[in-house]
Amino acid sequence: MTIKKDKQTMxxxxxxxxxSVLLVCSMFIQFxxxxxxxxxxxxxxxxxxxxxxxASYKTRYEETMEQYNTNQNTISEYAASIAxxxxxxxxxxxxxxxxxxxLGLTDVEGQGVIITLKDTSEATYAADDLIMLVNELKYAGxxxxxxxxxxxxxxxxxxxxxxxxxVINSDARISSPYVVKAIGDKDYLMSTLNLKNSGFVDLMxxxxxxIDVKASDNVVxxxxxxxxxxxxxxxxx
Numbered sequence: 401m402t403i404k405k406d407k408q409t410m411x412x413x414x415x416x417x418x419x420s421v422l423l424v425c426s427m428f429i430q431f432x433x434x435x436x437x438x439x440x441x442x443x444x445x446x447x448x449x450x451x452x453x454x455a456s457y458k459t460r461y462e463e464t465m466e467q468y469n470t471n472q473n474t475i476s477e478y479a480a481s482i483a484x485x486x487x488x489x490x491x492x493x494x495x496x497x498x499x500x501x502x503l504g505l506t507d508v509e510g511q512g513v514i515i516t517l518k519d520t521s522e523a524t525y526a527a528d529d530l531i532m533l534v535n536e537l538k539y540a541g542x543x544x545x546x547x548x549x550x551x552x553x554x555x556x557x558x559x560x561x562x563x564x565x566x567v568i569n570s571d572a573r574i575s576s577p578y579v580v581k582a583i584g585d586k587d588y589l590m591s592t593l594n595l596k597n598s599g600f601v602d603l604m605x606x607x608x609x610x611i612d613v614k615a616s617d618n619v620v621x622x623x624x625x626x627x628x629x630x631x632x633x634x635x636x637x
Contacts, residue, residue, distance in 0.1 A: 503553060503554075503624070504544065504551045504552070504553040504623060504624040505623050505624055506623050507620065507621070507622050507623050508543075508544050508583060508620075508621050508623075509583070509618060509619065509620045509621070510543075510544075510583040510584075510618075510619060511583070511584075511585070511586045511615075511616065511617045511618070511619065512542070512544075512581065512582045512583040512584050512586055512589060512615075512616060512619035513581075513582050513584075513586055513589045513590060513593070513613055513614065513615055513616065513619070514579065514580070514581050514613075514614050514616055514619060515533070515579070515580040515581075515582070515593070515611065515612070515613050515614075516577055516578070516579050516580075516611070516612045517529075517530075517533075517576065517577060517578040517579075517580065517604070517609065517610070517611055518576050518577045518578075518609075518610040518611075519576040519577075519609070519610075520608055520609060520610055522608040523607055523608045523609050524576065524609075525566075525576060525578060525609060526560060526566075527558050527559055527560040527566050529604070529609075530547060530558050530566065530568075530578065530580075531558050532600065533580060533600055534547075534552055534558070534580075536592065536593065536600050537580075537582045537584070537589065537592075537593075539592070540584065540585075540588055540589050540592035540593070541584045541585055541588060541589070542582040542583065542584040542589065543583050543584050544581075544582070544583040544584075544621040545580065545581065545582045545583075545621065546580070546581050546621045546622060547568055547574060547578055547579070547580050548568075548572075548574045548578060548579055549579075549581075549622050550568045550569050550572045550574065550625075551569075551621065551622060551623055551624040551625070553624050555569075556568065556569055557569070557570060569624075569626065570626075581619050581620070581621050582619070582621075583619050583621055586615040586616065586617070587615070589615075590613065590615050593613055594613065601613060
């Protein structure tokens with residue numbers, strides 16, 4: 401009886417053991433399945449989130465690049481406009497400077513001649529003599545002329561008042577010695593003034609007037625000191 405009971409106990413123990421093993425295996429398999437399912441869901445969720453984020457980043461990137469390109473185009477337009485305006489401004493400044501120079505509204509310097517005219521006890525310089533000298537200098541290519549630092553421009557007048565003094569530029573009274581400065585090719589100016597018998601130098605000396613002509617590499621002619629006004633004339637429409 402005892403042996404039979406022991407066998408039954410052993411069988412029951414084996415059965416219980418096998419059932420325990422099967423239960424454990426079943427639980428393990430279920431755990432693995434759940435674990436795999438959760439991982440799959442998590443990975444699926446992460447993939448969806450990543451795709452959403454990537455799509456969002458792509459959209460924002462495209463918007464940013466579009467704005468960047470727009471800004472670059474705007475900057476390029478501004479730069480072109482500034483460059484064009486600067487170029488136009490520089491051109492206008494250059495033209496204005498050249499015009500002012502030609503009109504005698506700026507101080508200028510360069511090579512040329514300095515002519516000193518003095519009255520003598522036998523003769524005096526007349527306004528016509530100064531006009532003749534200015535015309536001869538212009539004919540010789542003088543680019544700027546002054547008499548006693550009064551700039552000669554197109555509106556300049558040189559007149560005698562009662563044969564007692566000379567007025568230049570309407571109200572500037574000048575008297576001997578007359579210092580005439582001219583900027584131009586100094587060699588050509590010198591040769592023109594010193595033409596034998598017909599040049600200005602010989603003509604003045606024949607008339608017993610004193611004249612001295614010197615070439616210089618640094619002649620300074622000051623600007624016209626008055627305003628250039630045109631009160632009467634106007635542009636034809």
